[in-house]
């Protein structure tokens with residue numbers, strides 16, 4: 001039994017201080033450069049691996065905290081440093097989470113270390129669900145997985161889009177439909193190992209924000225993977241499909257529960273961006289003088305800062321609550337995971353917008369980081385479920401009504 005406490009443990013305080021130092025010294029100085037370059041920051045990822053911020057051990061330590069707060073604290077600090085650079089480290093965890101959630105013990109042991117590699121030889125993973133015609137509506141995936149019994153191989157065909165680390169990852173986890181008639185209940189996840197013929201990167205996207213994180217299409221053409229690459233194994237899939245065909249309830253609810261549990265981690269990143277902008281704007285408002293006084297002496301500015309701080313603290317409470325619920329196995333009865341991601345994402349957009357306003361013209365130009373934080377913040381109301389989809393989840397959870 002882990003009681004909820006707002007008092008951080010000594011380990012959590014140490015973790016926060018260590019990552020704050022990393023964010024301040026290793027991320028802030030290079031953030032603007034990688035935003036402009038819009039490329040994967042390999043030297044930074046290598047450095048993070050060397051310092052122990054990227055890798056299996058780091059993830060295991062953060063996930064291993066029974067209170068669930070360590071991961072939230074870690075992600076807030078990394079995104080405070082820079083959300084794009086943070087995502088260049090965190091994209092891998094999407095693939096890892098899919099393997100952990102759906103894979104057998106043997107599959108986890110085989111694939112998870114390969115997702116990270118090691119210092120000096122870092123690897124990346126990607127998790128590919130979204131398609132050009134299937135974003136929020138993941139039940140309508142067109143990517144197909146066909147089983148070739150003769151060779152015990154799965155053959156994947158289709159196009160994935162908006163994939164973080166897509167085409168450059170060493171391990172891709174691809175969600176594909178095995179039986180399209182069954183919608184999301186007819187889907188399964190497949191590991192595509194490095195060097196597999198038939199998987200290639202399509203278009204690389206030029207983005208508004210988080211530009212140090214690579215986003216691209218993944219094209220699958222007669223892409224063959226061994227039978228053991230089906231996460232969870234064929235027996236389990238066949239059992240699930242026959243249950244669904246018999247009209248019984250089946251496992252896609254489990255996938256939804258996993259998403260709900262990982263959402264606070266996304267919210268924690270949004271929170272980091274919001275805090276960065278708030279702190280910057282607060283300092284600036286005390287320094288900047290107009291009409292012979294600091295601009296913070298005007299209520300119009302001071303009240304903005306009061307609201308920004310209040311929203312950030314409220315977002316953190318929602319993120320920590322949901323992180324704690326996920327770690328302690330509490331059931332999400334009112335979409336608490338969605339609440340945390342939704343509120344933190346919208347807070348990040350609003351707070352960075354207000355920060356630009358407080359800086360005036362200086363907020364609008366690239367010599368200052370605030371416009372970048374605003375561009376970075378916007379993705380948090382879009383990916384991992386848009387704000388509208390989060391509201392649907394909460395509304396359905398609290399009402400029991402299948403709201404459209």
Ligand SMILES: Cc1cc2nc3c(=O)[nH]c(=O)nc-3n(C[C@H](O)[C@H](O)[C@H](O)COP(=O)(O)OP(=O)(O)OC[C@H]3O[C@@H](n4cnc5c(N)ncnc54)[C@H](O)[C@@H]3O)c2cc1C
Pocket residue numbers: 094127128129130132134135136137161162163164165207215379382383384385386387388389392404
């Ligand atoms: C930078 C970036 C990185 C990403 N990384 C990944 C990744 O690694 N892996 C991956 O699989 N995907 C990834 N995505 C995809 C992301 O999850 C989708 O963009 C997102 O789910 C929305 O899908 P869509 O873009 O097709 O929008 P749509 O689903 O077409 O939505 C368009 C608008 O309609 C609204 N809408 C849709 N349906 C409803 C409804 N029922 N009720 C009310 N409103 C609705 C949406 O909220 C939105 O405002 C990434 C996207 C971006 C931009």
